[in-house]
Amino acid sequence: MTPFLASLLAAERARQRRRLVRAALFAALVAAASVLLLGLSGWFITAAAAAGAGGPIVARAFNYMLPSATIRLLAIVRTGARYGERLASHDAALGALARIRPALFRAIAAAPVTRALSFATGEATARMVQDVDTIETRFVRLSAPWSAVAALGSGVGLTLLGGGAAALATALCLGLLLVAAGLLARRLEAPGRAVQRATGALKEEFAALAEAMAELRCFGLEGWAADRIETRSRALADAQRAQARAHGWFELLHALALGIAATAALLLSAQAGAAIAALAALAAAMTVDGAAPLLRSLAQRGSLREAEARLEALLDTALPAERRATPMSDAPTIELLHPLSCHLAPGMRVALVGPSGIGKTTLVETLLGLREARPGQIRLDGVDVATLPAETLRRCFAWLPQDAMLLSGTVRDNLLLSRPDADDTALWHALHDAVLDERVRALPQGLDSWIGENGARLSGGERRRLALARAYLAEAPWLLLDEPTEGLDRATEDHVINRMTSRLAATGQGLLLVSHRPRPTATCERLLRLDLARGPTAQPGVAA
Secondary structure, three states, X not given: OOHHHHHHHHHHHHHOHHHHHHHHHHHHHHHHHHHHHHHHHXXXXXXXXXXXXXXXXXXXXXXXXXXXXXXXXXHHHHHHHHHHHHHHHHXXXXXXXXXXHHHHHHHHXXXXXXXXXXXXXXXXXXXXXXXXXXXXXXXXXXXXXXXXXXXXHHHHHHHHHHOHHHHHHHHHHHHHHHXXXXXXXXXXXHHHHHHHHHHHHHHHHHXXXXXXXXXXXXXXXXXXXXXXXXXXXXXXXXXXXXXXXXXXXXXXHHHHHHHHHHHHHHHHOHHHOHHHXXXXXXXXXXXXXXOHHHHHHHHOHHHHHHHHHHHHHHHOOOOOOOOOOOOXXXXXXXXXXXXXXXXXOOOOEEEEEOOOOOOHHHHHXXXXXXXXXXXXOEEEOXXXXXXXXXXXXXXXXXXXXXXXXXXXXXXXXXHOOOOOOOXXXXXXXXXXXXXXXXXXXXXXXXXXXXXXXXXXXXXXXXXXXXXXXXXXXXXXXXXXXXXXXXOOOHHHHHHHHHHHHHHHHHHOOEEEEEOOOHHHHOOOOEEEEOOOOOOOEEEEOOOO
16 A cells, blocks of 8 residues: 555544544444343243243243343344444544545645546546545444454353353354455455456446547447447456355355354353253354454455555555745746747747647646656746746646636636636636627526536637636736637637737736647747757747
8 A cells, every 4th residue: 555545544544533433332332232132032032931831830930021121122222333333434434535535636636747647537537436435445344343352252251151162162163254254355355356447447438438429429339339338347247246256255154153153152051051052052143243244344355455556556656755835936937948948038928839749738738837847948937847846837827728628517617716716807807808708698697607518518619718718817927828719710719819919918927829820829929939850949920
């Protein structure tokens, strides 16, 4: 287990200590009450039968009120304790998971981008949901050992009434059961791991195909996609059948141990009389049964370990070495040293141009800390970007990515991502500068209109302009815009460029623009050209 995951789980166990202790006490009470209840019930039924067989005088002399009242009390205690144990253990587990997921997400977000980008969205989602859910077992089952200990203590105490040999046989059966279950868990760990992997693979496959649903319909590939889902489903079903067989061995082992313990206690305490022998037999059976939660935990070991391994794959490089925060000026200068060599003063408007695939977007993402910067590649206010924490970099830049994603939410939700404290006036101003304000005003709820999954209710150009408005809202000294007018008609593009120019003049922000279109680049005072044949060059631009 990675140090981060181990420390995270340890911290949550410490935070949930009070609830876990309460769950352990309730679990112990359930086990003890169950052993006492069944043992006393066996004695009572047998003794009552013997009294009845002894005739009316013996029957009248038999005190059935006290044991029957005790049996009812134990039943009530067991029911209440079982409810309390489940409530406390699940409360602890859910409380822990509520903090584990955000902590894991923050760790993944802090990982080097090359690592984060190696996982598909569906895969990361499956691990964050499915695998973290499996770790819930770790918390819910923490009370299982206490249940077994309480069952052993109360069981041995009752079977001692039938003699030391019966008590020893009961303890021995329980001990051998746990040893055998531990060995079996090691041998049958693979099926649990396989189920965890197959479940994740099915979720990942479904998520990937769902994202491409429109294309699948366009090319008539629904059947092909369904076949892929069916293949994953069959693999999961096969893994689940293997896991069910593995769990069956645990059930068989448990049943055999229970039967042997009850039989041994009955035979070894027979000399104490039928009633005591019945008490010992049933108490021995419930002592072994008290280990059931621990057996279930062992049976799920494979799934739990696979879940931890899958999370470790996300987290093994999720915590890079901390970098010391460096103060930046309100308008930092940018020095590009490689592949370009130029100095960008605050407030400049610069176009980064060149053929597709030459590295323009990569350069922008490096500025943002979304890609690992090489030492000596870029400086910000004279400080090597490779030494700066991502938080420092992202305070300096507002970004419109080439493939901007939108939240499945409202217009307001998407805008507030870049500036959570923005008021409606600022939101409308940003929408106006992105030439989207009239469209949003026409929506049924305006800013609070739902736009669907990744803005599905908007056109491609409208989604682009909403992402541009989001970038405008961020109060950063530099704008990094990657193809801001892609997909727009000429008239709309002119409006967007004119308003962008006016906004830059008003705010004094600098602009680093990536575009293949002549109209946006014409607004820039300098062109930085990346060319495979001639290498990077810098030249004056033509300002609009």
